[in-house]
Structures are given as structure tokens and as C-alpha cells.
Amino acid sequence: MSEARRLIIRAPTGLPGKFLSINWLFVLLLCVLAGCGYIALYSAGLGPDKYANRQAMRFAAGLILMLGLALTDLDLIRRAAWFLYGFALFLLILVARFGHVGKGAQRWLEIGPLQVQPSELMKIALVVALAAWFSRADWDRVGKPLFLIPPILAILAPVLLILKEPNLGTAVITFVVGASVLLAAGVRLWLFGLGAIAAAAAAPIAYAHLHAYQRNRILTFLHPERDPLGTGYNILQSRIALGSGGLWGEGFMHGTQGILAYLPERQTDFIFTMWAEQFGFIGGAALLLLLLTVVAATFAIAFTCRNQFGRLLALGIAVNFSLYVFVNIAMVMGAIPVGGVPLPLISHGGSALLTVMFGFGLLMSVHVHRHDPMDASFP
Amino acid sequence: MRLFRNPNQTRATFTRRAALLGAAELGGFALLAGRLYQVQVLQGRHFALLARGNRVTSRLVAPVRGQITDRFAVTLAGNRQNWRALLMVEETANAAATLDRFEQILPLAPDERARLNRAIARHQRFIPVLIKDFLDWDQMAAIEANAPDLPGIIVDVGWTRLYPLGPSLAHQVGYVAPPNQKEVAANPLLALPGIRVGRAGIEQFHETTLRGRPGDLQLEVSPVGRVVRELSRQDGIPGPDITLTLDAALQQSVITHLADKSASAVVMDCTNGEVLAMASNPSFDPALFDSGVSEAQWHAWVTDPRTPLVNKPCAGLYAPGSTFKPAVALAALEAGTLTPSDVITCPGYYDVGNTRFHCWKKGGHGPLTLHGGIAQSCDVFFYETARRAGMDAIAALAHRMGLGVGLPIEQPDALPGLIPTPQWRRRHGHRWNVGDTVVAGIGQGYIQITPLALATYAARIASGRAVQPHLTRAIGGSLQPGATARDWPALPTPEAYLKQVRAGMWAVVNDPTGTAPLARLTLPGVQMAGKTGSAQVRRVSRWVREHTNFNSADLPWKYRPHALFIAFAPYDAPRYALSVVIEHGNEGPEAAAPVARAIMTDTLLRDPANRPSALIAANGPT
Structure with missing residues (x-):
């Protein structure tokens, strides 16, 4: 690409120009997904009042947050990266000490009426921090092991804190998201090989240190019928609900398992089951396709971005979002062990939605500022 | 400049x-x-099926127990609606807390709570537990109003057994009581609240018929067990109604005639064996068994010398006394050892070896034929007749007449009685002496007979048919076999001999020399034939008999002889046969004969066998 061409495609300047250059198709996609969430929550709450309307309000708030972030200068975000990371880490430490204990885990911080789940925020903050770190490094520098020590520590510190909560699912997602950014940043492949060997060696030790409920979860996953009314109940009921949906589904508000409340956590973790029971395989596959489109659009933004920070940030957000979706849906279908991972944009819950919209706000900023030659300003 | x-x-x-x-x-x-x-x-299909099982639960519905009526559709055992509070254990998270709140609304007796806790622990969770029954409107309203605070508690209507005639048919109809633990273990269905099991009489005998088949209620339920809606209801199949051969009105008049005596009376249709009345006096209130009998009440029943709990007509065993004499006569006639014209002279005693047996009449009856022997109930005549016939012939004939054999009566506690034979005696390690045969000739000794067998015996003599006594006339409106004379075979005993005996029995009542003038009917144109009997319960020694002015009426009540009477009427066209046994009534002619006359008079006036029965009128024979 010639120097002249790069100068022709200028990044939009001024707020109105930036506002127009927001990827509105992407915003529309998010609104369609939130609409699906509204329908699912409407049925889960047997009407709009219990979950659906509240979640719609949150989505509106998330949309405003996202648009505000979209107009924020990308360089400002990069400079704020470590403040954000530090803040998220501080909250994680806070939750470890004073957090609200719910369902056997300390995950929540109660700030006034708000319930904040710092691990959600951490995943975005980690992506931003890692992107900022590697945006300053060229190919050779990334190859230096000493240069990699700070980012690896930046990944391990929150992962260990989240593990201690304990929240295995989110810890694994956080780790994989961090590793993905490292991979895309150009960290040498042999290092990943080394890490994989170390992880394999540490696995038995880690299993020994797992909580009884976490071990139970793995065992239950392997044999859901082991204890149909205990830990296997959720998976079994979810599969029963999915199966009774069949190809075309039982119809809106006619899903007996979900409506009759056999399905546990049906407004949060098992919202996909609610959806697929009512709308069948056709509806479930359509929702999957919609979610995949969001991932693809995020990847597209990453590929079209012309600065390393934006690229890594967009990729991290894409990996984060798709892992969320993958873990949640695989979980409700009994393909991986159950963990408290909601389905982004669909599940009921403010914390998860706001952090997802926060991430998409950063993504929109990447999109708006994709032509900013930030890397050139590297000293 | 590019630093990157x-x-x-x-x-x-x-x-x-x-x-x-x-x-x-x-x-x-x-x-x-x-x-x-x-x-x-x-x-999908596999999981869809699982989904259905998830939300559908089925609940058993207790069937309504069949009613028991008399032959004219008078209810003897019916059902009454019973509003009750039940606890669905599987629908409440904390049964104890629910019961605590229930007690704030309707207090329970202290031992009730312990019973409930046991029941909750014992029963399978899907079977409701009865908390309180016989709720009135106010109590029901209180429970319904507090329903949100009482998860798992439902009010429903069940049935409770009702015996409108109470004690007058307590033994025969029987009663019901809650099943015991062993029965519940064998058949979980019996744990359904309100299920009762027949414990005596017809209720027990026809238990499986009366119980019916349980229904099935398909309910859609939420995971916590709340019933969302009823999907389908298959009502239980009620047990069929059972029509008995009894005539409740006659039964009650029989009981009136028995008054306060420890006595029993059986009235049969002698053409078909239908038992029209079967009274056991005194009696008890069968309803008490449903709710539970108190210790004091039980003690009173058990210690009463008049044994109110014993079903005397078929479980009371008595020596038949002189009522056995017609059987001895028939045995001798059939064996050819006696002809109607044979004369036997009674000097007042009868010697066997060096043992002397007395006639009841001091000084003796003088020369008698069979007719006079029966009419005057001469003991010496029957000592000799029995000796001639031999015990084996007497026993064979008695068995054929329904004496000392198991009768197919629908009463679980029925006893067969006993006619002793030399073989029976040998089996028990004793020799049979001629004296034993002689004593058996007047219905004493080892012979043990139930009043029902006596009535059957009278009916067979009267009709010449091997009728069996029975109580079940129809089940579910369909007439059971045995309702007509054609259902019963003729006895092998020649009619001529039966005629001789019947004539003798006629003379007992109607001849001036007869022993039972008090049994003579006052109805115009109808005559009764019968036979008295007095059964000693304690041997009277010869010394006492000869040296004192012995009178059994002076004995304490429990040592007095039983008074018996068997009869049939009308003499020229026998339709009804009866037996009356009055325990320690002293002498048959004085105590039992007038009662028999009163009962027979009532029977003839009511004529239940010839009235159109409700069954035929309502359903027609099927």
C-alpha cells in the first residue's frame, strides 16, 4: 500500500464525522440480538415485567456507553489501558476480600444498588492492557523473553484471583483471551508449546486443588445421569428441554420445560435452552448464526484496522465474545462442564451486559479510528 | 521517520x-x-418423552367401596361423604412446618401428631396422608382460606362406611377398619387415605369384590409439585353392590324376640338355602371399629359372659340335644334297623352293660313308635334307635343333613362343628363305646353343632333338597346361582322316611302329647313342625338325679342347659326353616319354643321369599 493512498484514506476528524463513521450495521446487529434476548427473557419471565423490560433498559444504557466509547480517541484508550487494568485488578482483590458470597463463590461486589462482577471487567481491561503493551513492540522485540514477562504476569495475576473466587469458567476464558492476544501479537510459537507442556504437567496438581464442587462438575459432565436430581439435574433438564423442542420448536411461550420452571437458571445460564425449546433447532441455529456474524464482524474490524493496538484490541474482544458464546452454549448442551457463564446480549444480568457493551464500545472506537497511524508515533 | x-x-x-x-x-x-x-x-424424540414424564404425575384415586343391601335394597353397609384434610408429602418442602401452621388453624390431639409423623415417615411420598377427617363447613372454609400458608395440604372428599342398622347385623355384614402395616406392605394401594379393609362378615368375605379398582388422575405439575392442571381423570371403578339374601326387617324383629338373651336365631328359605335372618345376640356397634375401639369398650366386650363379639349362628358350638333325634331316626330308617311301626318301650331308663342311661321323663313313656318317640322326645327310644343304627350310619346321615360339616356360608369365622365317629375317636387314641353311640342318640356327648347347621338341617328335612345356606343373592345386580330350588339336588334319603320324620315333628308342636305346645302357631290354616332340644353343659350325676329334687333352673346361669328349637313351616308346603339357640335358656320347650313361634309367625306374615325383591324389580334377572 503506497504512502499516498494511506494519506488519502484519512481518519475522520471531529465528532460528527466520527459519529457517522460508526459501524451502524454492527450496531443494528447488536440490536437484533438484544431483541432475541428480549423474546427469550419474555418467555422466561412469563411476561415482560420480570426480566425482559429491565434487560431492555440495561441494553439502552449499554448502547449509550458504547456510542460514547466509540467517539473516544483510541490513543486516549491506549494511554488509559494500565489505569483500567489496575482498577480492575483492585476490584478483583476487593472482591476476594469483601465480595458477596453467592452460590458458593465470591464473585460480586455490591456498590450501592449495583452488583459488579469485576472478573467481567477484567477480561476487557486485560485485552486493552495487553494490546497497549504489544502495540509498542516490533517483531524483534516481541521475540525477547524478558519483554514477555510483564504481560504474562498481567495475565496470570487476574486468572489466579478469579480461580480463587472460585470461577473456573471465567478464569479459563480470561486465560485463553490473554493467550490469544499474545499469539496474535507475534509471541513465538515455541513459547506456546512450552506453556502447553507446563500446563499438561500441572493439570493433575491443579485437579487436586480444585474445589469439591468443581471436581463434581467435571464428573457430572462426564456422566450427567450419575445423580439426576443433584448436580446432573441442570444438564439433564436442559437436554430434555432442548430435545422436546425438536426441529421446529414448541412455539413461543409453549416450551413446557422452561415455562414450567423445570429448567434451572433459565433466565441466565440456560437462556439458550429456553430459546431453543421454543423455536427448535431452526431457531437455535439461527441465533448461533447471528452470534457468529457478530464474531465475524469483530474479526473484520480487526483485519481492517491499520494500527497494532486496534487490531489486538478488536481480536481480544472477538475472542472474548466468541468464547463466552461457545462456553455457554456448549454448557447448556452438556458438551462441557457447567459454569456460571452467561450468553452475552441474551442472558439476564446487568454486569455481564454492560461489560460486553463496554467491550463493543472499545471495538467501535477501533473501527472509527482504524486509519489512525498510532504505531508511527512510537518513539 | 519510522521508528516501527x-x-x-x-x-x-x-x-x-x-x-x-x-x-x-x-x-x-x-x-x-x-x-x-x-x-x-x-x-429429540427420546428427550421429548423424558419431558413428558417430567411434568406429568399420576395419582391414585381410591375407589368407592361397594354397598351391601338386603334383598329389598335396604342399605346394610353404605358410604357417607367425608370431607377431610390430606397432606401431600411430596408437595411440601417441610411437612412439619406445614403441620404446625395447620395446627394453628385446626388443633390436633397430641397423639394425633405423633401418628401423623409416623405415617409421613412410613408411607411412600406420593401417597397422601390423612390429617383430619369429618370436617365441617367452617373447618373446610378455614383451611381453604389459609391455603397459601399450607402447601401440600388439600381438602378432598372421601367416603366413610355407614351401617344404618348398626348392631342388628354387625356380625353378618361385618365391619371395616384401616388396613394394618403388613397389608399395606403387600399392597401399597391400601395406603391410600380412606381405604378400609373388611374385617368380619360379608365385608371381609367379599373384600376383593367390594373394594373396586382404583382410578388414575394424570396431573401436570411444576417442579415443586404444584398442580398446574388436571390432564385426565379416570375415576376408580367402584366395587359392585352386593345384595344379600337377608331381610333386614325380619332380622330386626328376630332380634326383638331374642331380647336380652345370649342367643342366636337363623331363618332360612328351606327351598333354596337363602338365609333370611341370622341374628347373634347381644351385638356391638360396627361403626366403632372404623374410628378405633377404646380400651374400656374392648374390655367390656371381651369379659361379657354373653360374648357379644362371637358370631353365634356360625361360630357358636352347641350340643344339639334332642333336636338331633330326627337325624338319628332317619339314619335308622335308612339303615333298615327301624321301621315306622316298630315299638320300643320306655321304662324311664336304658342300660348299656352296667351303665344306666335315663329318660328325661321319670317313670318312662311306655311303648312308643317313631311318631310318638319324636313327638314326646323320648330319650330311651333314641338310645335304642341309635344303638341299632350304629354311629357310622348316624354320622353319615348327619353330614348329609349339613351337621358337622363345613357349610359354604359367607362368614369367615364359620366353624364346621363335629359329629363324632368311632374313627375320629380312635384317631385321638380312644375307644368308641356303645355308650357313646347311645349318648349321641340324644344329641349329647361329643357332638357340636352351630345354629346355622341346625337351620340347614331343618331346611333339608323340610324340603328334601341338599340346600346350602348362603347370604349372597346378587353381586352388581346379577343374581348368583342357588337362588331357586332347581339349583339344589334332592337328598338321597327316600321321601317316605322324611315324611315320617316331618310328621313326628308336626306332632311335637301340634299333638296334645307333643313337647312343644308353646310353639303352636295361632295363624289360621298354617302349622309349624319342630323339635325341641335341651343341651346340658354340665353332667348331672345319677346320685343328684335320684336323691334330690333336681331342677336345672336352680343352677347358676352359666351351668343351665342351652335351650334349642328347630322348626319349619308351613307344614304342608314347607318354605321357612329356623333354628333358635338360647344359651343357658334351661329347657327348649319353655325357653326356645315360644321364641321360635314368634319368629316363625313374623316370617310367615312378612313372607320375604314371596315378596318381589328389589333386585328383580330394578335390574331383572341376568
């Missing part, structure tokens, strides 16, 4: 590796879609 030395290398690496990650994610989504297809479409 090789941006293209960095970007190329990013593009390559990001594409790899993207491909991995695409693969992941493809896997998810494949799995979704597998779960929803390929295994």
Missing part, C-alpha cells in the same frame, strides 16, 4: 494468526451447531 522497524512483519503475523483463531472459532461454532442438531433433532 518492520510493521509489515507484525501485521502479516497478526493476520495469519488471527485467521487461525477465527478458523478455530468457526470450527467451534460448527461443532455447536452439530451438537444442537444431535440433541434437538436426532435424539
Whole structure:
């Protein structure tokens, strides 16, 4: 690409120009997904009042947050990266000490009426921090092991804190998201090989240190019928609900398992089951396709971005979002062990939605500022 | 100036590796879609079936117990609606807390709570537990109003057994009581609240028929067990109604005639064996068994010398005394050892070896034929007749007449009685002496007979048919076999001999020399034939008999002889046969004969066998 061409495609300047250059198709996609969430929550709450309307309000708030972030200068975000990371880490430490204990885990911080789940925020903050770190490094520098020590520590510190909560699912997602950014940043492949060997060696030790409920979860996953009314109940009921949906589904508000409340956590973790029971395989596959489109659009933004920070940030957000979706849906279908991972944009819950919209706000900023030659300003 | 030395290398690496990650994610989504297809479409039917099982629960519905009526559709055992509070253990998270709140609304007796806790622990969770029954409107309203605070508690209507005639048919109809633990273990159905099991009489005998078959209620329930809606209801099949041969009105008049005596009376249709009345006096209130009998009440029944709990007509065993004499006569006639014209002279005693047996009449009856022997109930005549016939012939004939054999009466506690034979005696390690035969000739000794067998015996003499006594006339409106004379075979005993005996029995009542003038009917144109009997319960020694002015009426009540009477009427066309046994009534002619006359008079006036029965009128024979 010639120097002249790069100068022709200028990044939009001024707020109105930036506002127009927001990827509105992407915003529309998010609104369609939130609409699906509204329908699912409407049925889960047997009407709009219990979950659906509240979640719609949150989505509106998330949309405003996202648009505000979209107009924020990308360089400002990069400079704020470590403040954000530090803040998220501080909250994680806070939750470890004073957090609200719910369902056997300390995950929540109660700030006034708000319930904040710092691990959600951490995943975005980690992506931003890692992107900022590697945006300053060229190919050779990334190859230096000493240069990699700070980012690896930046990944391990929150992962260990989240593990201690304990929240295995989110810890694994956080780790994989961090590793993905490292991979895309150009960290040498042999290092990943080394890490994989170390992880394999540490696995038995880690299993020994797992909580009884976490071990139970793995065992239950392997044999859901082991204890149909205990830990296997959720998976079994979810599969029963999915199966009774069949190809075309039982119809809106006619899903007996979900409506009759056999399905546990049906407004949060098992919202996909609610959806697929009512709308069948056709509806479930359509929702999957919609979610995949969001991932693809995020990847597209990453590929079209012309600065390393934006690229890594967009990729991290894409990996984060798709892992969320993958873990949640695989979980409700009994393909991986159950963990408290909601389905982004669909599940009921403010914390998860706001952090997802926060991430998409950063993504929109990447999109708006994709032509900013930030890397050139590297000293 | 470009400080970033090789941006293209960095970007190329990013593009390559990001594409790899993207491909991995695409693969992941493809896997998810494949799995979704597998779960929803390929295994869909399997899971859909599981889903149905998830939300449908079935609940057993207790069937309504069949009613028991008399031959004219008078209810003897019916059902009454009973509003009751039940606890669905599986629908409440904390049964104890629910019961605590229930007690704030309707207090329970202290031992009730302990019983409930036991029941909750014992029963399977899907079987409701009865908390309180016979609720009135106010109590029901209180429970319904507080329903949100009482999860798992429902009010429903059950049935309770009702015996409108109470004690007058307590033994025959029987009673019901809650099943015991062993029965529940064998048949979980019996744990349903309100289920009762027949414990005596017809209720016990026809238990499986009366019980019916339970229904099934399909309910859609939420995971906590709340009933969302009723999907289908298959009501239980009620047990069929059972029509008895009894005539409740006659039964009650029989009981009136028995008054306060420890006595029993059986009235039969002698053409078909239908038992029209079967009274056991005194009696008890069968309803008490449903709710539970108190210790004091039980003690009173058990210690009463008049044995109110014993079903005397078929479980009371008595020596038949002189009522046995017609059987001895028939045995001798059949054996050819006696002809109607044979004369036997009674000097007042009868010697066997060096043992002397007395006639009841001091000084003796003088010369007698069979007719006079029966009419005057001469003991010496029957000592000799029995000796001539031999015990084996007497026993064979008695068995044929229904004496000392198991009768197919629908009473679980019925006893067969006993006619002793030399063989029976040998089996027990004793020799049979001629004296034993002689004593058996007047119905004493080892002979033990039930009043029902006596009535059967009278009926067979009267009709010449081997009728069996029975109580079940129809089940579910369909007439059972045995309701007509044609259902019963004729006895092998020649009619001529039966005629001789009947004539003798006629003379007992109607001849001036007869022993039972008090039994003579006052109805115009109808005559009764019968036979008295007095059964000693304690041997009277010869010394006492000869040296004192012995009179058994002076004995304490429990040592007095039983008074017996068997009869049939009308003499020229026998229709009804009866037996009356009055325990310690002293002498048959004085105590039992007038009662028999009163009962027979009532029977003839009511003529239950010839009235159109409700069954025929309502359903027709089937």
C-alpha cells in the first residue's frame, strides 16, 4: 500500500464525522440480538415485567456507553489501558476480600444498588492492557523473553484471583483471551508449546486443588445421569428441554420445560435452552448464526484496522465474545462442564451486559479510528 | 521517520494468526451447531418423552367401596361423604412446618401428631396422608382460606362406611377398619387415605369384590409439585353392590324376640338355602371399629359372659340335644334297623352293660313308635334307635343333613362343628363305646353343632333338597346361582322316611302329647313342625338325679342347659326353616319354643321369599 493512498484514506476528524463513521450495521446487529434476548427473557419471565423490560433498559444504557466509547480517541484508550487494568485488578482483590458470597463463590461486589462482577471487567481491561503493551513492540522485540514477562504476569495475576473466587469458567476464558492476544501479537510459537507442556504437567496438581464442587462438575459432565436430581439435574433438564423442542420448536411461550420452571437458571445460564425449546433447532441455529456474524464482524474490524493496538484490541474482544458464546452454549448442551457463564446480549444480568457493551464500545472506537497511524508515533 | 522497524512483519503475523483463531472459532461454532442438531433433532424424540414424564404425575384415586343391601335394597353397609384434610408429602418442602401452621388453624390431639409423623415417615411420598377427617363447613372454609400458608395440604372428599342398622347385623355384614402395616406392605394401594379393609362378615368375605379398582388422575405439575392442571381423570371403578339374601326387617324383629338373651336365631328359605335372618345376640356397634375401639369398650366386650363379639349362628358350638333325634331316626330308617311301626318301650331308663342311661321323663313313656318317640322326645327310644343304627350310619346321615360339616356360608369365622365317629375317636387314641353311640342318640356327648347347621338341617328335612345356606343373592345386580330350588339336588334319603320324620315333628308342636305346645302357631290354616332340644353343659350325676329334687333352673346361669328349637313351616308346603339357640335358656320347650313361634309367625306374615325383591324389580334377572 503506497504512502499516498494511506494519506488519502484519512481518519475522520471531529465528532460528527466520527459519529457517522460508526459501524451502524454492527450496531443494528447488536440490536437484533438484544431483541432475541428480549423474546427469550419474555418467555422466561412469563411476561415482560420480570426480566425482559429491565434487560431492555440495561441494553439502552449499554448502547449509550458504547456510542460514547466509540467517539473516544483510541490513543486516549491506549494511554488509559494500565489505569483500567489496575482498577480492575483492585476490584478483583476487593472482591476476594469483601465480595458477596453467592452460590458458593465470591464473585460480586455490591456498590450501592449495583452488583459488579469485576472478573467481567477484567477480561476487557486485560485485552486493552495487553494490546497497549504489544502495540509498542516490533517483531524483534516481541521475540525477547524478558519483554514477555510483564504481560504474562498481567495475565496470570487476574486468572489466579478469579480461580480463587472460585470461577473456573471465567478464569479459563480470561486465560485463553490473554493467550490469544499474545499469539496474535507475534509471541513465538515455541513459547506456546512450552506453556502447553507446563500446563499438561500441572493439570493433575491443579485437579487436586480444585474445589469439591468443581471436581463434581467435571464428573457430572462426564456422566450427567450419575445423580439426576443433584448436580446432573441442570444438564439433564436442559437436554430434555432442548430435545422436546425438536426441529421446529414448541412455539413461543409453549416450551413446557422452561415455562414450567423445570429448567434451572433459565433466565441466565440456560437462556439458550429456553430459546431453543421454543423455536427448535431452526431457531437455535439461527441465533448461533447471528452470534457468529457478530464474531465475524469483530474479526473484520480487526483485519481492517491499520494500527497494532486496534487490531489486538478488536481480536481480544472477538475472542472474548466468541468464547463466552461457545462456553455457554456448549454448557447448556452438556458438551462441557457447567459454569456460571452467561450468553452475552441474551442472558439476564446487568454486569455481564454492560461489560460486553463496554467491550463493543472499545471495538467501535477501533473501527472509527482504524486509519489512525498510532504505531508511527512510537518513539 | 519510522521508528516501527518492520510493521509489515507484525501485521502479516497478526493476520495469519488471527485467521487461525477465527478458523478455530468457526470450527467451534460448527461443532455447536452439530451438537444442537444431535440433541434437538436426532435424539429429540427420546428427550421429548423424558419431558413428558417430567411434568406429568399420576395419582391414585381410591375407589368407592361397594354397598351391601338386603334383598329389598335396604342399605346394610353404605358410604357417607367425608370431607377431610390430606397432606401431600411430596408437595411440601417441610411437612412439619406445614403441620404446625395447620395446627394453628385446626388443633390436633397430641397423639394425633405423633401418628401423623409416623405415617409421613412410613408411607411412600406420593401417597397422601390423612390429617383430619369429618370436617365441617367452617373447618373446610378455614383451611381453604389459609391455603397459601399450607402447601401440600388439600381438602378432598372421601367416603366413610355407614351401617344404618348398626348392631342388628354387625356380625353378618361385618365391619371395616384401616388396613394394618403388613397389608399395606403387600399392597401399597391400601395406603391410600380412606381405604378400609373388611374385617368380619360379608365385608371381609367379599373384600376383593367390594373394594373396586382404583382410578388414575394424570396431573401436570411444576417442579415443586404444584398442580398446574388436571390432564385426565379416570375415576376408580367402584366395587359392585352386593345384595344379600337377608331381610333386614325380619332380622330386626328376630332380634326383638331374642331380647336380652345370649342367643342366636337363623331363618332360612328351606327351598333354596337363602338365609333370611341370622341374628347373634347381644351385638356391638360396627361403626366403632372404623374410628378405633377404646380400651374400656374392648374390655367390656371381651369379659361379657354373653360374648357379644362371637358370631353365634356360625361360630357358636352347641350340643344339639334332642333336636338331633330326627337325624338319628332317619339314619335308622335308612339303615333298615327301624321301621315306622316298630315299638320300643320306655321304662324311664336304658342300660348299656352296667351303665344306666335315663329318660328325661321319670317313670318312662311306655311303648312308643317313631311318631310318638319324636313327638314326646323320648330319650330311651333314641338310645335304642341309635344303638341299632350304629354311629357310622348316624354320622353319615348327619353330614348329609349339613351337621358337622363345613357349610359354604359367607362368614369367615364359620366353624364346621363335629359329629363324632368311632374313627375320629380312635384317631385321638380312644375307644368308641356303645355308650357313646347311645349318648349321641340324644344329641349329647361329643357332638357340636352351630345354629346355622341346625337351620340347614331343618331346611333339608323340610324340603328334601341338599340346600346350602348362603347370604349372597346378587353381586352388581346379577343374581348368583342357588337362588331357586332347581339349583339344589334332592337328598338321597327316600321321601317316605322324611315324611315320617316331618310328621313326628308336626306332632311335637301340634299333638296334645307333643313337647312343644308353646310353639303352636295361632295363624289360621298354617302349622309349624319342630323339635325341641335341651343341651346340658354340665353332667348331672345319677346320685343328684335320684336323691334330690333336681331342677336345672336352680343352677347358676352359666351351668343351665342351652335351650334349642328347630322348626319349619308351613307344614304342608314347607318354605321357612329356623333354628333358635338360647344359651343357658334351661329347657327348649319353655325357653326356645315360644321364641321360635314368634319368629316363625313374623316370617310367615312378612313372607320375604314371596315378596318381589328389589333386585328383580330394578335390574331383572341376568
